[in-house]
Amino acid sequence: MSMSAELQVSKTKLASHRVVDRAEKVLGEGEVRLSVEYFAFTANNITYGAAGDRLGYWQFFPVDNETGEDWGIIPVWGFADVSESNCADLPVGDRVYGYFPPAASVVMLPVNCKPHSFVDGAVHRQALPPLYNRYQRVSADASYSKEGDVPRMLLSPLHLTSYCIWDHLKQQNWFGAEQVIIVSASSKTSLGVAVALDRDDAAPTVVGLTSQANKQFVADTTLYAATIAYDEIAALLDKKSAVIVDMAGNPNVRHALQAQLGDQLQHYISVGLTHWDEEAKGSAGDASLVPIKSQEMFFAPTYILERMKTLAPGEFEKNSSEYLKAATKATFG
Known part of the structure; x- marks a missing residue:
């Protein structure tokens, strides 16, 4: 049986952590397995942990705790490759950017698959902020370069x-x-x-x-x-x-x-x-x-969802994209 390592932290004592090897689940119909290549872990992730209960961050990648345990997974932003697929719309080899667990791999249920994106349709994520459930298929982006992964x-x-x-x-x-x-x-x-x-x-x-x-x-x-x-x-x-x-x-x-x-x-x-x-x-x-x-x-x-209701289709994405390029250049070089 294949195993996958993941980083877990105590929900009440964020400085306490452990690396756990868990058995990889067998893929169900329509599911894919993504192998996480790397991810960023910054002070921003500490906010995810500190506000985990209030804002629902612990719910993205839930842990099966034993009685009395309070371990959780702080989500991270990173890149992964589809290593196994039961989804015809998301083949093996596709490269993906988005919200992952700090783990070797993760299983998702892609829905709303488009050439440049898909949504994780897992049941437990349905009530969570849509922004975090959307993944970008960077392989389909002609301008994509792996050299830009780190600043991104x-x-x-x-x-x-x-x-x-x-x-x-x-x-x-x-x-x-x-x-x-x-x-x-x-x-x-x-x-x-x-x-x-x-x-x-x-x-x-x-x-x-x-x-x-x-x-x-x-x-x-x-x-x-x-x-x-x-x-x-x-x-x-x-x-x-x-x-x-x-x-x-x-x-x-x-x-x-x-x-x-x-x-x-x-x-x-x-x-x-x-x-x-x-x-x-x-x-x-x-x-x-x-x-x-x-x-x-x-x-x-929440702000993005509400703001987009007041703007023309695509306007928020266009304006924010222009800013993101300028901000990355100003702060990363």
Whole structure:
């Protein structure tokens, strides 16, 4: 019996992990087996784990846990090849880009097969965000080159979120703010947002918040009008109306921003949870802090579905594709 290795993590203790060899299932009618060649694993995947229950990430590739166990699989973006097929529309050898488990192989049930894409029609994925269930058949793309695999799997999912954040800010007229403050300014998603804002002449001033260790790197990108370290917020951050885009989810930084901006903090957008294990200290329990006027947890797949309803067919794909090329060039070279 053939075996396939997969990486599992504890749903409640993300730092705990194990590699498990599981028996490969026999393909059913219409199913295919994809051999995963490689995938990207970044801070973005930590957000998948931290929000696994809230946003359903654990449900994409469920684990058969023994009683009392809480192991799960954090999805990743990568490339795979069809190694076995019971689907006439998806032959062996087809190369695929999309959402996979960090595993040697995975079985899918392709539906809605088109020359350049298909959807995994597995029953357990029907209620999950459609964006993650759609796979691109890159073998059919005349412009495809394997040399572009790394930047694509590393940056495209993040930069698509970046594009959506910029679009959201613009549609909301920047929430009336004079400055956009990006927390964790060195992250790939943050840099993508900064690229989009830099390309928009109507955008407000963009300020990047980062650690002292990353401050020079962020400043050298020239994408931010000002680069401020977290411990400099009280001394250097202008008390002007602001909208916050937070990629890290560190409660201590959030409270420092509340303390500095007060009622000038117009809106708070939480995107990432890479600091999921950070315990709030100091001002976290300070009742004197001015409450945040409005805030949201930004989820790109939902935003895309709703935004596409307001646009002409293909318009979102065209606009975002043009941006993705520019953002990849700006951040990857």
